[in-house]
Amino acid sequence: MPWETVIGLEIHVQLATESKIFSGAGTRFGSAPNSQACAIDLAMPGTLPVLNRQAVDYALMFGLAIDADLPETSVFERKNYFYPDLPKGYQTTQLEKPIVGAGNIPINLPDGTLKNVRIHHAHLEEDAGKSLHEGSFNAAYSGIDLNRAGTPLIEIVTEPDLSNATEAVVFAKKLHGIVTSLGICDGHMAEGSMRFDVNISVRPRGSETLGTRTETKNLNSFKFMEEAIALEVNRQIDVLEDGGVITQETRLYNGDTKVARSMRSKEEANDYRYFPCPDLLPVTITKAHLQKLRLSLPELPDARAERLQQQFGIAAQEAEIFAYNPALSDYFEVAAKACNDALLAAHWTTGEVVRRLKTASLELHDSPVSAAQLSTLLKRVGDQTISGKIAKQVFEAMWLGEGDADQIISERGFKQVSDSSALEKIVGEVLAKNPEMVRDYVGTEESRRKKKLGGFMGQIMQASRGQANPQQVNRILVEKLNEAIHSASG
Amino acid sequence: MTLKYTDIERLAMLSRLAVNETDYSAVCARLESVLALVDQLQAADTAGVQPMAHPLNASQALRADRITEFNQQQAFEILSDNTHEGLYLVPKVID
Numbered sequence: 001m002p003w004e005t006v007i008g009l010e011i012h013v014q015l016a017t018e019s020k021i022f023s024g025a026g027t028r029f030g031s032a033p034n035s036q037a038c039a040i041d042l043a044m045p046g047t048l049p050v051l052n053r054q055a056v057d058y059a060l061m062f063g064l065a066i067d068a069d070l071p072e073t074s075v076f077e078r079k080n081y082f083y084p085d086l087p088k089g090y091q092t093t094q095l096e097k098p099i100v101g102a103g104n105i106p107i108n109l110p111d112g113t114l115k116n117v118r119i120h121h122a123h124l125e126e127d128a129g130k131s132l133h134e135g136s137f138n139a140a141y142s143g144i145d146l147n148r149a150g151t152p153l154i155e156i157v158t159e160p161d162l163s164n165a166t167e168a169v170v171f172a173k174k175l176h177g178i179v180t181s182l183g184i185c186d187g188h189m190a191e192g193s194m195r196f197d198v199n200i201s202v203r204p205r206g207s208e209t210l211g212t213r214t215e216t217k218n219l220n221s222f223k224f225m226e227e228a229i230a231l232e233v234n235r236q237i238d239v240l241e242d243g244g245v246i247t248q249e250t251r252l253y254n255g256d257t258k259v260a261r262s263m264r265s266k267e268e269a270n271d272y273r274y275f276p277c278p279d280l281l282p283v284t285i286t287k288a289h290l291q292k293l294r295l296s297l298p299e300l301p302d303a304r305a306e307r308l309q310q311q312f313g314i315a316a317q318e319a320e321i322f323a324y325n326p327a328l329s330d331y332f333e334v335a336a337k338a339c340n341d342a343l344l345a346a347h348w349t350t351g352e353v354v355r356r357l358k359t360a361s362l363e364l365h366d367s368p369v370s371a372a373q374l375s376t377l378l379k380r381v382g383d384q385t386i387s388g389k390i391a392k393q394v395f396e397a398m399w400l401g402e403g404d405a406d407q408i409i410s411e412r413g414f415k416q417v418s419d420s421s422a423l424e425k426i427v428g429e430v431l432a433k434n435p436e437m438v439r440d441y442v443g444t445e446e447s448r449r450k451k452k453l454g455g456f457m458g459q460i461m462q463a464s465r466g467q468a469n470p471q472q473v474n475r476i477l478v479e480k481l482n483e484a485i486h487s488a489s490g
Numbered sequence: 491m492t493l494k495y496t497d498i499e500r501l502a503m504l505s506r507l508a509v510n511e512t513d514y515s516a517v518c519a520r521l522e523s524v525l526a527l528v529d530q531l532q533a534a535d536t537a538g539v540q541p542m543a544h545p546l547n548a549s550q551a552l553r554a555d556r557i558t559e560f561n562q563q564q565a566f567e568i569l570s571d572n573t574h575e576g577l578y579l580v581p582k583v584i585d
Contacts (some may be wrong), residue, residue, distance in 0.1 A: 017555045024558030033576035034566070038559035042566060054555035073549070082506050086579040132577065133584050142584070143577030171497060276543070284549035 001241070002205040005233050006213075007168050008160035010197040011175060011184045012153050014127065015058045021126050021152035022049030029191050037146035043087035048279050055152035055285060057293060058184035059099045059124050062154060064294050066119055067101025074124075076280040079272045084144050085448055087131035088244070093155075095274050098123035099283065100154070107170050117171050118159040127151040148192075154184075160199065160210070165229035169222050172196060177301040177324035189220050189280060196225050201246070202236045211236070212246040216253050216260060228253035231260055248321065258344070312342035321350050327364045328354070331371045338375030341382050350380060352395055369398050377405035390414050390466050418469040420476070426468065427476045430459045431484075441481055442488045453477065491525045493518050 020027055023040035040047040072235060075097040078090040100122035107115050129146035137143055155173070162168045165215045180187040187193060201213035216232055219225045231253070236246055253260040299307070305323035308314055312333075322329035328349060336345035353374065357367060377398065381391045386409055397408045409415060417423060431438055441452045453474070460473050463477075495514050498521075502509040509517055561577060572579040 019555050019559075024553070024556060024560075028559045032563075034563045034578070035561045035576070037566070038562065039566075050553045051550050052555050053552035075543075080504075084578075084583055131583060133582065135574070135577070137574040137577065137579055140582055141572070141574075141579040142582050143574060143579055145577055177520060273504070281548055281550040282543050283552075370570045 001215055003202045003233075003237050003240075004205045004207075005164055005229075006160045006201050006203065007162040007229065007466055008199040008213075009158045009162070009165070009168065009171065010199070011156045011158075011172070012127070012195040012197075012214050013062075013156060013179050014193045015055050015152040015154065015184055016186050017052055017054045017058070017152055019052060019121065020150035021052050021054075021055045021124070023150055025150065027151050029188070029193075031147055033143070033145040034147060037149060041087070041146055041150040042432065043050070043089075047058055049092065050451060051280065051283065052152060055124060056099070056285075058152070058182075059122065059154050060285065060293055061182050061184055061297060062122060062156075062179065063100035064290070064297060064420060065182055065300055066100075066105050068119060068122070069101030070099070070285060070290060070401065071097065071101055072286075073097060073282045073284055075282050076124075076277040077274045078277050079274055081272060084142065085131045085146065085149065087129070087146065087149065091126060091128065092280070093125035094123035097282075099285075105171065105174060107167070109167065109170060115161075115167065117161045120157040120159050122154045122156040125153050125155055127153050165226045168229055169226050171276040172222055172225060173324060174301065174413070180324075181298060181300055181304070181326050183298060184285055190221075192220055195220050198225065198229055198232075200232045200236065202233060202240065206239075209357075211240075212248050214246065214249050214251055216251045217263075219253060219255075221255065224253060224255040227255070227258060228260060231258070262307070298326075308333075311456035312336055314342055314346040318346045318350050321354075322346075325364075327397075331364060331367075334371035335375045335378065338372055339378035339380060339382060343380050344381060347349075348374060348395075352392065356395075356399055368401055369395065373398060373404060380409060384418060384469060385409065386414055386416050387466065387470055388467075389461075390416065393466075414467060416469045417464055417467050418472055420472065423464075423468055423472055424476055424480075426460055426463050427456075427473065427480055430456060431480060434459070438481070438484055444483050449481075453481075456481075491522065491529070493521055493525075 003319065014019075014027075017027060019025060020038075020041060023038050025038040025041055026036045028036065040049060060070060062068075072132070074094060076092050077095045079093050079095070080090040082089055098121045100119075102121060103119040105117045105119060107117055109115055127148050127150065129144055129149040132143040132145065135143050158171070162171060176187055176189075179185040180196070185193055189195075196219045197215055197217045198219060199213045199215050201211035203209065203211040214232060214236070216228045219228055227313075232251065239246055246377055247262075250263045251260045252263055277417055301323035304326070305316070305319040306320045308329065309316060322332055332345055332349040335349060336342040339345055353367065353369070356362075357364060377391055377394055380386050380394075386394065393406050394405055394414060397403070397412075398405060402408060403411070417426075437452075437455060441449060441456075444452055456477055457470070457473065461470070463466055464473075495518070498509060498517055499516050501507075502523075512551050567576075567578075570578050
């Protein structure tokens with residue numbers, strides 16, 4: 001039986017505030033255990049929450065970016081459950097009146113079609129602490145670190161509009177691009193800044209009723225998300241085809257072992273007994289405030305891709321890379337303007353710079369080569385002082401902190417040889433050393449001779465230590481070989 | 491509303507309260523009287539009345555996004571009877 005998959009996502013996005021949603025404790029990732037958990041985060045008796053204005057604004061900015069309904073009032077509620085990393089015994093969240101209502105996020109699918117993904121709503125809430133189950137403590141215990149407790153989150157809930165793992169990943173990447181472009185989230189997925197819960201069900205193709213769904217929680221990479229969906233879809237189809245039934249349950253996917261398992265059943269615990277939080281009043285959002293935020297919104301990925309293509313004439317593929325990486329895009333724009341060759345700048349930024357950063361596991365702001373420094377190098381490629389090949393060597397030296405482009409080029413004598421007489425001499429010497437190759441070239445059919453040039457070029461570039469101007473060498477080489485053809489036939 | 495013993499068991503579990511079976515009928519009676527009060531409140535005619543969040547009709551005050559708390563981990567740690575290198579230790583929980 002042909003099956004179809006129905007996927008909805010719930011995404012937890014940590015907001016990039018300095019302090020927590022309800023307290024003045026810091027939110028920096030990787031601090032010593034419990035060093036950022038204050039009396040409010042620890043739920044000490046008598047403490048009261050005070051809402052962080054920036055968290056509210058970040059949530060509203062997301063709502064504006066996805067053209068969502070933004071109600072005038074939203075209400076915080078208590079979601080009650082017991083777990084050691086939740087000191088209050090409830091999570092302060094929103095249910096009936098979330099801050100962001102229904103919106104839309106259109107995505108471009110690999111086959112070129114545009115698909116709209118409806119956003120059901122997005123609500124503000126606090127993150128829980130972390131439970132560590134392994135460490136240098138007695139194995140009968142779990143260690144609780146409450147630094148994360150109270151970190152502001154928006155939970156974004158989609159309608160079940162996605163049909164496969166590819167669509168889910170395209171959507172997830174787009175969402176990542178939106179929140180990082182807005183600057184409301186640092187986007188560091190490995191640190192848990194964005195965590196995806198995936199609701200999956202399958203049904204016979206064409207059926208109108210939804211199948212029973214399972215939820216795979218806390219996926220923190222696009223790759224794991226893709227793997228977990230594929231695995232769960234296949235599992236559900238296998239169960240159904242063997243005549244079984246799908247149990248509604250929460251599952252956990254282990255990206256290292258590539259195995260998913262059912263979490264302990266929480267059938268009773270699912271009764272969260274929500275009620276409006278008496279410690280917090282309804283939040284009122286004025287139209288004037290929304291208008292102010294709307295005017296301050298930074299450029300979003302779709303708009304950025306379009307502008308970069310128009311302004312710089314770069315390819316759609318490169319524009320797309322920049323669209324989802326505002327920092328890289330800014331780097332490119334600085335380099336492109338400074339060297340006055342946008343195509344070259346785009347090529348180098350998306351190629352060499354990205355590759356080196358990845359290899360060194362560095363973020364762009366830690367790049368040893370700044371956009372301005374790169375642009376000096378590219379200028380030397382543009383004015384043919386050095387070839388593209390030598391430029392990579394110069395770039396490597398710049399990366400290792402050995403100086404700026406001009407300094408390295410002059411110190412190492414990398415300057416490209418464009419002096420015709422010098423080049424003619426080198427070409428002549430290489431041809432004289434390889435009479436066999438010349439005979440072979442002359443004897444080859446004209447249409448296939450071009451392929452034979454590579455062998456000569458390699459030797460000439462080697463003889464010039466890579467410094468010969470390749471276009472010029474090519475011209476001289478063809479001239480000299482044509483002479484050889486003439487003298488052979490004459 | 492009449493509560494059954496299974497309701498008491500379920501409520502006790504959700505609230506993480508240890509209720510002795512011998513106390514069930516007394517707990518039942520007390521909860522039922524609370525629910526009777528709720529029923530009485532429910533009977534009031536509230537058609538057209540907006541729910542009130544605050545007697546002064548105020549809305550939530552907001553604070554600036556600034557770090558105002560300093561690290562008091564060592565002071566808080568004294569309140570816990572089991573810690574390890576800054577972590578609070580609890581009987582193993584895993585799900």
